[in-house]
């Protein structure tokens with residue numbers, strides 16, 4: 001006998017349990033909304049005392065830290081596995097230095113494993129009394145169920161009716177497609193390779209980045225393996241031109257470590273592999289709108305940016321902070337309806353500039369240093385590189401401008 005389908009109701013339904021979706025659930029529940037989380041997989045079991053390393057790490061900005069603290073998630077992180085970044089050194093033909101001390105802030109960022117953040121948020125969601133979790137896929141969406149709500153039909157046959165739907169279902173967002181929201185896409189002629197390496201020399205809490213014919217190579221500091229252990233461990237994100245990326249993807253982890261060592265001219269001494277090499281396609285995407293009636297997009301569902309500035313997740317957490325703020329409007333005539341158009345428009349307006357600025361800056365930097373750009377310039381490549389170098393040197397000697405850039409990156 002088949003189970004009869006259920007009719008579920010809530011204020012807000014969040015689809016997707018990535019870091020952005022979990023943060024949205026935690027933030028909206030904390031703001032007093034009754035939230036249902038629709039997720040593909042049940043919450044994973046707790047990580048235990050010494051879990052394996054998650055190769056996916058994020059540079060979490062001070063603004064994201066503020067949000068995670070307000071949600072009560074920062075306090076639940078495994079602190080022994082968080083590495084602060086006090087300095088950043090960026091090299092093209094010459095060196096640029098950004099320092100937390102000069103900028104008057106505690107740290108430029110913190111490097112944290114995806115699992116560490118997700119687990120802390122899972123705990124917050126679980127401890128909240130107002131969140132219902134449903135393990136299902138979304139089969140279809142109806143954005144105009146009635147004047148007051150939209151609804152999701154789940155693959156179980158159950159129907160979930162909500163005042164507001166939040167699509168946090170990633171770059172290929174099924175909900176965005178079902179809502180008929182299009183997007184613009186640019187496929188970068190690069191692929192990212194990510195790995196964890198041990199290094200001879202300590203990183204001194206500094207992140208390094210090299211722009212060149214090899215693409216964009218970043219070394220992010222990782223915490224030491226245990227108390228008293230060497231600090232020489234880092235995570236590599238190498239955004240390599242497609243042909244080189246294909247070649248690197250064939251290499252063993254040890255060969256890959258040697259290639260990284262050569263590409264950064266042995267900046268941190270001899271390098272050895274600590275895990276596998278993972279590959280990611282690189283695209284820029286922006287949704288035509290962050291809204292449909294009674295639906296909003298957050299995180300990669302709304303925008304995808306090049307990882308060269310380590311800002312994709314930070315941008316998604318910014319969406320969450322602004323969404324929670326936009327839905328709050330004390331004394332408004334529309335009462336507690338979180339799906340009111342005015343509130344959603346306020347959310348979209350607050351995100352327009354940060355999303356456009358990040359997409360444009362990362363896209364422009366990628367292009368500025370893409371060997372394909374210089375190749376396409378033919379005889380003008382020499383003057384182009386000279387002007388680029390001049391700008392780089394000018395920036396290196398402009399502390400005010402650097403402070404401004406840092407403020408943009410962390411805000």
Ligand SMILES: Cc1cc2nc3c(=O)[nH]c(=O)nc-3n(C[C@H](O)[C@H](O)[C@H](O)COP(=O)(O)OP(=O)(O)OC[C@H]3O[C@@H](n4cnc5c(N)ncnc54)[C@H](O)[C@@H]3O)c2cc1C
Nearest residue numbers: 016018019020058059169170299300307310311312313314
């Ligand atoms: C190489 C690399 C390095 C990066 N480094 C950084 C960094 O240092 N700092 C930073 O800020 N960002 C970084 N990013 C960007 C960051 O990874 C993303 O922006 C971030 O993971 C997006 O999170 P999300 O929750 O929006 O999406 P996702 O992590 O993709 O989560 C989406 C979730 O939705 C679920 N889902 C999908 N469809 C459905 C459905 N139909 N029903 C239910 N659930 C569904 C998925 O299973 C998944 O759990 C990097 C990206 C890359 C590629």
